[in-house]
Amino acid sequence: MAELVLTKNFGVPDFHKIEGYIRCGGYEGLKKTLEEFTPDQVIEEVKKSNLRGLGGAGFSTGMKWSFVPKDSPKPKYLVINADEGEPGTFKDRYLLEKAPHMLIEGAVIAAYAVGIHTAYVYIRGEYVKPAKILQNAIEEAYAHGFLGKNILGKGFDLDLIIHRGAGAYICGEETGLLESLEGKKGWPRLKPPFPAIVGLFKCPTVVNNVETLSQLPHIMKNGAAWFANICQGAPKCGGTRIFSVSGHVNRPGIYELPLTVTLREIIYDHAGGIPGGKKLKAVIPGGSSAPVLTADEIDVKMDFDSLMAAKTMGGSGGVIVMDEDTCMVKALYVLAKFYAHESCGQCTPCREGTGWIAKILHRLVHGEGRPGDPDTLKSVADNIAGNTICPFGDGAAWPVQSFVKKFRSEFEYHAKERKCDILKT
Ligand SMILES: Cc1cc2nc3c(=O)[nH]c(=O)nc-3n(C[C@H](O)[C@H](O)[C@H](O)COP(=O)(O)O)c2cc1C
Numbered sequence: 001m002a003e004l005v006l007t008k009n010f011g012v013p014d015f016h017k018i019e020g021y022i023r024c025g026g027y028e029g030l031k032k033t034l035e036e037f038t039p040d041q042v043i044e045e046v047k048k049s050n051l052r053g054l055g056g057a058g059f060s061t062g063m064k065w066s067f068v069p070k071d072s073p074k075p076k077y078l079v080i081n082a083d084e085g086e087p088g089t090f091k092d093r094y095l096l097e098k099a100p101h102m103l104i105e106g107a108v109i110a111a112y113a114v115g116i117h118t119a120y121v122y123i124r125g126e127y128v129k130p131a132k133i134l135q136n137a138i139e140e141a142y143a144h145g146f147l148g149k150n151i152l153g154k155g156f157d158l159d160l161i162i163h164r165g166a167g168a169y170i171c172g173e174e175t176g177l178l179e180s181l182e183g184k185k186g187w188p189r190l191k192p193p194f195p196a197i198v199g200l201f202k203c204p205t206v207v208n209n210v211e212t213l214s215q216l217p218h219i220m221k222n223g224a225a226w227f228a229n230i231c232q233g234a235p236k237c238g239g240t241r242i243f244s245v246s247g248h249v250n251r252p253g254i255y256e257l258p259l260t261v262t263l264r265e266i267i268y269d270h271a272g273g274i275p276g277g278k279k280l281k282a283v284i285p286g287g288s289s290a291p292v293l294t295a296d297e298i299d300v301k302m303d304f305d306s307l308m309a310a311k312t313m314g315g316s317g318g319v320i321v322m323d324e325d326t327c328m329v330k331a332l333y334v335l336a337k338f339y340a341h342e343s344c345g346q347c348t349p350c351r352e353g354t355g356w357i358a359k360i361l362h363r364l365v366h367g368e369g370r371p372g373d374p375d376t377l378k379s380v381a382d383n384i385a386g387n388t389i390c391p392f393g394d395g396a397a398w399p400v401q402s403f404v405k406k407f408r409s410e411f412e413y414h415a416k417e418r419k420c421d422i423l424k425t
């Protein structure tokens, strides 16, 4: 049985309350941090743990923090990304509902390491219940001296404020999020400069995902070596992550596993395999933006580097499983409509390209395909990838490129026969 870090106490009924959290050893990591570590030592410890961002990009957390200038006269900010908009991803919701104090504790540790005194949680608008639970937890943390002035009597101050989003996927992209937090339209910014240098209100800012920050109390309590060791076999990764598993599996849900687990193990050992004993056809391993894998590519390990070597990505850890009866043209059409709707419209290739991809897939799915459609889809996607302000464009193009390449015959059939060979419609 794999070691559980984040979800170990999810079954404790009052774990979301401060009494339950403290009873299970909560806030000990923070206590140890403030008593035994200087801020620079915390950054070094987190670097050594090999913790990588679990919001999508998989960038080293300690490294990201070290980019924040130490001598800036401006205030610095921590922004917690709780927007969780990537289709197929629902693990942050569980963390917010079941373990809000773990996130708060992690946020105080991160803020202490970087010298931050104000933090915001940007939480997706649809997460009404998680926002309420988190607000209660924040109030409890203030009342018990874990937030506010002179935390635990150690002279460190931090305020934590919740900001609710309004349902735009692009506000999960860190610079779109910062614009939205400043009260503007959530249009992503050109990078560089990166938020570590010019972020919220033009000040140095750390943006971290809920799950990333929730790992910190455990790293500080048990040590970087312990965390890195959980992931033996993936030298540049550490710890566990929570995979959200959906689609054609017997037991959809969240599974916390070391990053060295294989995709096959997630689908068959943990999520119970495919219903009705059907064959697996395809899997998206890291949220809807990740290139799709075929059934014979699932022996890949789920760490960031192994998935990259397999020409896909770990992304947000959303595993979407498709069985043999899935029409890949229709499945891609579902994704394409999402990207066409959510594009912020700032860059031409993304704004126009996502619209055209959705239109072409609409006609393929509705028996009106044209012989050149598979090539046109590829060409439009090729012209989006790498040519946009933010990575949304890549995330919209990669599914198209990979679906058309790996399941080309299905797209050809729809284009030439004007019907579906899988659904027989
Ligand atoms: C279109 C788009 C949507 C994103 N949505 C989210 C999101 O909902 N939550 C999240 O944590 N990161 C999201 N990201 C990634 C963030 O931009 C950023 O990399 C992340 O919050 C950094 O935190 P981490 O280093 O802890 O992963 C998104 C990125 C893109 C391009």
Ligand code: SF4
Binding pocket: 170, 187, 188, 342, 343, 344, 345, 346, 347, 348, 350, 351, 388, 389, 390, 391, 392, 393
């Ligand atoms: S890539 Fe798309 S979502 Fe990102 S800035 Fe350009 S138009 Fe907006």
